[in-house]
Amino acid sequence: MQRRKLLLSAAASLLWSGQSQSQSPAWPAKSIRWIVPFAPGGTTDVVTRLVAVELARSLGQSVVVDNKPGAGTVLGVDLVAKAPSDGYTLVTVANSFCVNQTLVKSLPYDGLRDLRPVGLMGMSDHVLVTHPGSGLKTLPDLIAAAKRQPGKLSYASFGAGTSAHLAGAMLEAQAGVEMIHVPYKGQAPALNDVIGGQVSVMFGNWPEFRQHVQSGKLVALGMATAKRSPLAPQIPTLAEQGLPIESNSWNGMLTRAGTADAVVQRLNSEINKALQAPAVLQAFQEGGIASLAGTPDRFALFIRSETDKYAQVIRKAGITAES
Numbered sequence: 371m372q373r374r375k376l377l378l379s380a381a382a383s384l385l386w387s388g389q390s391q392s393q394s395p396a397w398p399a400k401s402i403r404w405i406v407p408f409a410p411g412g413t414t415d416v417v418t419r420l421v422a423v424e425l426a427r428s429l430g431q432s433v434v435v436d437n438k439p440g441a442g443t444v445l446g447v448d449l450v451a452k453a454p455s456d457g458y459t460l461v462t463v464a465n466s467f468c469v470n471q472t473l474v475k476s477l478p479y480d481g482l483r484d485l486r487p488v489g490l491m492g493m494s495d496h497v498l499v500t501h502p503g504s505g506l507k508t509l510p511d512l513i514a515a516a517k518r519q520p521g522k523l524s525y526a527s528f529g530a531g532t533s534a535h536l537a538g539a540m541l542e543a544q545a546g547v548e549m550i551h552v553p554y555k556g557q558a559p560a561l562n563d564v565i566g567g568q569v570s571v572m573f574g575n576w577p578e579f580r581q582h583v584q585s586g587k588l589v590a591l592g593m594a595t596a597k598r599s600p601l602a603p604q605i606p607t608l609a610e611q612g613l614p615i616e617s618n619s620w621n622g623m624l625t626r627a628g629t630a631d632a633v634v635q636r637l638n639s640e641i642n643k644a645l646q647a648p649a650v651l652q653a654f655q656e657g658g659i660a661s662l663a664g665t666p667d668r669f670a671l672f673i674r675s676e677t678d679k680y681a682q683v684i685r686k687a688g689i690t691a692e693s
Contacts, residue, residue, distance in 0.1 A: 486634060
């Protein structure tokens with residue numbers, strides 16, 4: 371097993387390293403542009419801005435966060451895939467980066483060839499919620515209702531192919547039920563319609579859903595975690611209720627392939643340092659975000675694993691970018 375892990379790590383390094391170009395020892399000698407391929411205000415945007423403040427302080431250069439949403443994050447990622455290999459253009463990616471490898475037939479970039487992992491940053495557990503008027507209190511309630519009314523209940527998502535969509539597809543497959551998928555352009559509008567009762571249920575980030583569950587605007591049917599979350603120990607997992615569904619939203623930094631090893635390692639070191647900064651630790655704790663510090667190689671292996679996981683779900687459920 372240990373030998374296999376070492377081989378995998380070595381393979382990941384070769385896949386993601388690309389040809390390192392010569393780099394000035396003075397890096398960084400100018401400001402850094404950090405693209406977020408999502409609209410402002412979500413967990414990925416918040417995590418990026420928290421870490422960017424710490425990076426700017428430690429690197430001695432401004433770090434400009436630039437929101438470039440569009441095309442299921444493809445637009446923002448492509449900007450970095452076509453940027454110079456100098457470490458001055460970064461992008462925060464999330465689950466969608468791995469999903470798009472299977473979901474999008476003609477990506478304008480090659481995820482392995484054009485981009486290089488720098489490091490993981492944060493992860494938010496998903497919770498399955500409904501509105502109080504649904505009368506549902508537990509996962510078995512939902513499954514029973516879905517079986518009584520095939521194709522009548524609905525589940526919202528942040529958009530076709532998002533982690534919330536795939537989690538809903540896993541629920542349908544494992545429970546043997548049929549529901550209607552209702553994609554939205556982002557989590558906020560989807561959440562509003564679940565609260566309003568226009569949609570039956572939804573998987574989403576615990577940090578954004580927590581206050582609504584605590585205030586009674588939403589009912590938590592279960593956490594999509596292997597074990598009870600320390601951030602929500604009172605909520606049973608879906609696995610406890612019969613369906614071992616694990617779903618979350620994570621984020622990490624990539625840069626252009628070919629960026630010098632020394633720059634990638636410096637960025638990774640600074641990310642890990644930033645994740646331990648008191649302001650970041652406090653914000654993560656209050657927001658229900660888990661820190662995921664680690665090496666570039668660890669992130670590369672994580673991306674490969676996530677890509678394979680989502681590919682299986684997408685193919686089995688027959689999900690398309692328009693579904």
